[in-house]
Amino acid sequence: MKVVAGVDIGATKIATGLVSLSGDVILVESASTPQRGGSLTVALLVASMIRDLLSRVGATLVAVGVGTIGPLDIRRGDVVDTPNVGLRSFKVRDPLQRELSVDVYVVNDCVAAVWGEYRVGAGVGSSNVVYVTLSTGIGCGVIVDDHLLLGKDGNAHEVGHIVLDTSGRFVCGCGGLGHWEGIASGANIPKTAKILAEEWRGPRTEAFERSLAGSITPEDLFRYWRQGDSFADYLVGFLAEVNAAGLASVINAYDPEVLTLGGSISLKNPDFTNITLSRVRKYLINRPPRMLITPLGDLAVVIGAAMMAINTPANLLKIQGGRRFSGYEDLPYS
Ligand SMILES: [Zn+2]
Structure with missing residues (x-):
């Protein structure tokens, strides 16, 4: 064989x-x-x-x-x-x-x-396909008009470094300010949790205390959220909004027919992913694509x-x- x-x-x-x-x-x-x-x-x-x-x-x-x-x-x-x-x-x-x-x-x-995705996944039969990973980092792959984008060094579409915040509070691992990945990737969620906890004026919940101490992990956060913790609910809502804005920027740039989501954050938290996807439309100029978690x-x-x-x-x-x-x-x- x-x-x-x-x-x-x-x-x-x-x-x-x-x-x-x-x-x-x-x-x-x-x-x-x-x-x-x-x-x-x-x-x-x-x-x-x-x-x-x-x-x-x-x-x-x-x-x-x-x-x-x-x-x-x-x-x-x-x-x-x-x-x-x-x-x-x-x-x-x-x-x-x-x-x-x-x-x-x-x-x-x-x-x-x-x-x-294009050859054997959700993009079969489509000429315009985007895959976004929400994981330790945030990245994407793009096919436009049946053409795979590569770039001069193979680093086209570093969308994790799209700027989504100009307040200066969020510093990305690359050193840039306000990057999507610097706010919402798995590696940066604990940092974002701490920043939002320092501004929080609501009840001092378990998720709040863990965030303030800098010890909350993405897994913890989503667990507290499902348990009804009010700070976790605020933080998850904030992250969903940031991800929706990031995905909309990608759709506005590349105009895909199909957008699939992969990476551990998307795959382990389909409830969160669906909330994120439901918030994309209000940021779009382009006609919305089909959006789904990758079948792969x-x-x-x-x-x-x-x-x-x-x-x-x-x-x-x-x-x-x-x-x-x-x-x-x-x-x-x-
Ligand atoms: Zn960056």
Whole structure:
């Protein structure tokens, strides 16, 4: 059996899956993202994960797609100075290609996910598709007129850094003020909770005390919210409004037919996601798209990265294309 591997390199976790040439997930394995080591540590771990999966399934690898946290140097296929991993910079494409002797394509994780959505997810049949992740960070992948947006370094559409607040209270991890991610991403929710708690004049609830102490996690917050905590209700309402404004800005910029949401915050809290989506329309100029949680779930990046290897977009082939693996002509969609 011929298979491709789809790899999702996140800040805390690496997921690697074998995917059939028709897009079916066969087997997935996860590991913690190495925070120390050299420039090859991540790639060598991924290569050994793929070899392990191949030996368990008895399959032949024909190509690899990788969706990774950025920023990216798309020409080299390297991750450069990422703020969320201890290693900061590491190589992906060259060492994987050497280790596994197949073509390897490397893109931003949300770019991979939107490609998966377009080929086998909620975007099938649509020419204009946007995928947004609400997770540790906030990012998006965009297809306009059947064309996947990449950018000069592969970092097009860094929508997490759209400015949504000008009060100066919210500082993003990148250093910028008022960025969407700096207010509402999983990594920044505790900071935002503390800022709002310091301004709060209502009852001193459990969620309020935890927020003021800087010890509330996103999981805690949503639990308090479901328990009816009044400060948690205020904070969750604030975050839903910020996310709605961010999503509306993305829709106003790219005019998608379909917008899907992924990432742990969206996937673990569909009640919150639906409230967010119900608030988008009042910020729109463009006709609203179909908006939904991704049907690809937490495998959106793995599946999308695999689809990158099966049906490599023409603009990515131009940048990263080496030889195409033999049998490419037999693949669906090609
Ligand atoms: Zn920022």
